Amino acid sequence: MENTGNKRDILTAERVTYAYKTRHQIVYAVRDVSYTFKSGTVYAIVGKSGCGKTTLISTLAGLDLPTMGKVIFDGKSTMELDRDIYRRRDVAVIYQNYNLFPLLTVMENVLYPMQLQRRPKKEARALAAETLRSVGLDESYWKRLPAMLSGGEQQRVAIARAIASGQRVILADEPTGNLDGENSDLVMKTFQRLAHEEGYCVIIVTHDPQIADDSDTVIRMDSGKIVS
Numbered sequence: 432m433e434n435t436g437n438k439r440d441i442l443t444a445e446r447v448t449y450a451y452k453t454r455h456q457i458v459y460a461v462r463d464v465s466y467t468f469k470s471g472t473v474y475a476i477v478g479k480s481g482c483g484k485t486t487l488i489s490t491l492a493g494l495d496l497p498t499m500g501k502v503i504f505d506g507k508s509t510m511e512l513d514r515d516i517y518r519r520r521d522v523a524v525i526y527q528n529y530n531l532f533p534l535l536t537v538m539e540n541v542l543y544p545m546q547l548q549r550r551p552k553k554e555a556r557a558l559a560a561e562t563l564r565s566v567g568l569d570e571s572y573w574k575r576l577p578a579m580l581s582g583g584e585q586q587r588v589a590i591a592r593a594i595a596s597g598q599r600v601i602l603a604d605e606p607t608g609n610l611d612g613e614n615s616d617l618v619m620k621t622f623q624r625l626a627h628e629e630g631y632c633v634i635i636v637t638h639d640p641q642i643a644d645d646s647d648t649v650i651r652m653d654s655g656k657i658v659s
């Protein structure tokens with residue numbers, strides 16, 4: 432895939448290990464992973480269920496701190512930067528289970544991160560409308576609650592919310608898992624445009640070979656490690 436410059440190191444995992452500790456055992460979900468992600472690039476992370484993809488995404492997103500090693504954004508470790516600000520301003524996460532606010536309408540869900548950023552209302556609303564349309568959700572959806580949508584529609588609201596937030600790194604956990612070919616293509620085209628034209632760094636966890644094919648770089652994980 433062609434790129435129009437705008438590539439620089441933006442997010443680095445430096446010897447990241449993440450262990451879930453329960454009373455009876457320790458599960459090493461991510462083991463000594465080092466990788467540098469660049470802006471202007473779409474990455475696909477692939478690998479068997481349970482190999483550590485979601486856990487890696489959570490540490491990159493600053494939702495969890497690595498047990499060992501560091502995640503570095505723009506030169507600063509997530510250990511030292513203010514992670515609330517990091518999550519509000521720099522990284523957008525699209526969760527495997529969408530995490531929409533059930534009591535907010537579709538439009539309000541997409542507006543929410545922009546309200547936290549105190550963007551002017553009119554501008555926020557225009558951007559929300561544009562991104563919702565870009566994922567195939569026209570005005571007839573905007574006043575509905577998430578419960579009144581299909582799984583794939585909810586997924587697209589979560590994607591629109593992440594895109595409209597303007598955060599330069601998008602971390603997406605199976606964002607097209609519930610979408611048909613046409614909608615999954617629409618979402619992928621949006622990610623490619625954001626990366627290649629606007630310099631976003633898009634990291635997608637996926638089981639879909641087509642999404643992996645359409646990404647610039649494929650990262651394969653196995654048993655908590657990056658294997659290629």
Ligand SMILES: Nc1ncnc2c1ncn2[C@@H]1O[C@H](COP(=O)(O)OP(=O)(O)OP(=O)(O)O)[C@@H](O)[C@H]1O
Nearest residue numbers: 451452458459460479480481482483484485486487
């Ligand atoms: N809260 C938890 N406590 C203990 N172990 C966990 C926890 N969450 C995940 N694990 C374990 O960590 C490992 C990695 O899980 P993770 O969710 O990162 O996998 P994944 O690659 O995202 O899988 P999938 O493709 O099924 O979503 C798995 O062995 C899983 O059982």
Ligand SMILES: [Mg+2]
Nearest residue numbers: 484485527604
């Ligand atoms: Mg997962």
